Amino acid sequence: MKTSQFRHHFSVPKHADGSEKIYFCGNSLGLMPTEAREAVEKELNRWADLGVDGHFHGNPEWLGYHRILEPTLARLAGAKPVEICAMGTLTTNLHLGMISFYRPEGKRKKILMEQGSFPSDRYAVVSQLELHGFDPEQDLIELTPDEYGLIDDDRVVETIQAHAEELALVLWPGVQYSSGQYFDLGRICLASREAGIPIGLDLAHAIGNVPLELHEWAPDFAVWCSYKYLNAGPGAVAGFFVAERHACFDGPRLAGWWGHDESSRFVMEPDFKPATGAEGWQISGAPIFNLAALAGSLQVYEQAAIASLQEAETDLTASLIEQLDSDNGPVHVVTPTDPARRGCQVSMRLRSGRSQGRALFERLSEAGVVGDWREPDIIRIAPTPMYNTQNEVDRVADMIKRWA
Ligand SMILES: Cc1ncc(COP(=O)(O)O)c(C=O)c1O
Known part of the structure; x- marks a missing residue:
């Protein structure tokens, strides 16, 4: 079972031109599932109909x-x-x-x-x-x-x-x-x-x-x-x-x-x-x-019948780490690579220092990648299998490799 089959349940933030952003920020604020809106609307209606x-x-x-x-x-x-x-x-x-x-x-x-x-x-x-x-x-x-x-x-x-x-x-x-x-x-x-x-x-x-x-x-x-x-x-x-x-x-x-x-x-x-x-x-x-x-x-x-995103069939995080982590590369992946010691978030910093890291983060943001920055020098990218896709992981890995 691929949990990203559930992507259509979620509202993905969009660019001005209507195309979807690459949302890797579920570790901060997860996306809105349609079911959440429906459930709230149901209770609003019940309040209107029943009062106390x-x-x-x-x-x-x-x-x-x-x-x-x-x-x-x-x-x-x-x-x-x-x-x-x-x-x-x-x-x-x-x-x-x-x-x-x-x-x-x-x-x-x-x-x-x-x-x-x-x-x-x-x-x-x-x-x-x-x-x-x-x-x-x-x-x-x-x-x-x-x-x-x-x-x-x-x-x-x-x-x-x-x-x-x-x-x-x-x-x-x-x-x-x-x-x-x-x-x-x-x-x-x-x-x-x-x-x-x-x-x-x-x-x-x-x-x-x-x-x-x-x-x-x-x-x-x-x-x-x-x-x-x-x-x-x-x-x-x-x-x-x-x-x-x-x-x-x-x-x-x-x-x-x-x-x-x-x-x-x-x-x-x-x-x-x-x-x-x-x-x-x-x-x-x-x-x-x-x-x-x-x-x-x-x-x-x-x-989805899963208790954790780690149970999801596709380990998008492993793929992102594999594409970015190398001893001599510009990116140092802070998060443990062993799946038993991490969830889906990848924290990384640039070996070249904080200001280059910050510049990379801003460039990613401008390109529509929603991750987050944690002081002093950490970029966090969280591919959540519930709604992210391999294609998104490949695109962000490619951007980071080109711009780091
Ligand atoms: C690890 C951790 N602890 C505490 C908090 C604070 O949570 P709240 O504002 O919901 O009290 C957060 C918020 O992101 C958090 O990530």
Whole structure:
């Protein structure tokens, strides 16, 4: 099965002359599937027809709407339905996870993350440390990448073990946003659990892109966004995972009425009784149009019957790497070439330096190639098999070889 047979489901941005751009930016904002528009329009119509009754009437009723997403989301996350919930936004969910699972005590108060993490993650971590009255200079451990911008899985495990006595949380990415490196999350979660350290995962660049087995890996919590490979649109509703062992969590959390047990939510009791599993971390009434866009977009995943783009038959990324990566060539591919250590994103820099890299990026943009630039010197190109084609990969590889 070639997933690019699903390309016709997506709206591809166009040049002024009506020809399609070469869109390699699904790692930032995935394209709009027709199904997302239809699903949102359906809920707008139901709002027009039913008003407030939409909460309790129609199919699906808005109360519990998020549950129609569960089977597909659970498959993509490799999780049980009780462990996941489509809710909130990524950074907010990260805070919710940290409020519950970052519980510093005595010497155990530090947080480990990767140096060069997505800034929002670092802001969130630093603010959590400060909330507890700690000094990020002392209490944040950031593991530095090697000279090529990668972090070996062995080093992650060794660092966890070396700092076991002082760590209160590990926060790790599934796929690193800048390098495109996919970590051995099973090993990292196991090392953390064996050392008795709670672990949270940021799966922004992993969900839909690489295979995930969250139930088996059992991090304490995980978060993701849905606007990249899940194609649910800008600001889309995000995802939250808590391991099954925390389904009846009685530790601290930031509570809101939507996390209250659904059967008695509308009894309006003063005391909070959390819903079982990840749903218990919801705070506000569900964003129905947002959930609808995700529900529509996930229909494409249902039809493609894949859990990750890596399962797609055509490895467009391998082809792009093969055409660009050579020891003596102008391009240094940062992303690991081994398919087990990457998803579909290729991060590259020019050996000749930042300004040439920037000039190449601008030339590509002018030619209608939509990739992105990440400071200080990385060009990211993400061929997503759901809608990109071999022809597009060949064309961009050719442009880069000619202009680099
Ligand atoms: C790795 C990573 N973490 C966090 C974020 C921030 O996400 P949000 O703005 O949805 O909170 C992003 C956004 O692209 C990201 O790539």
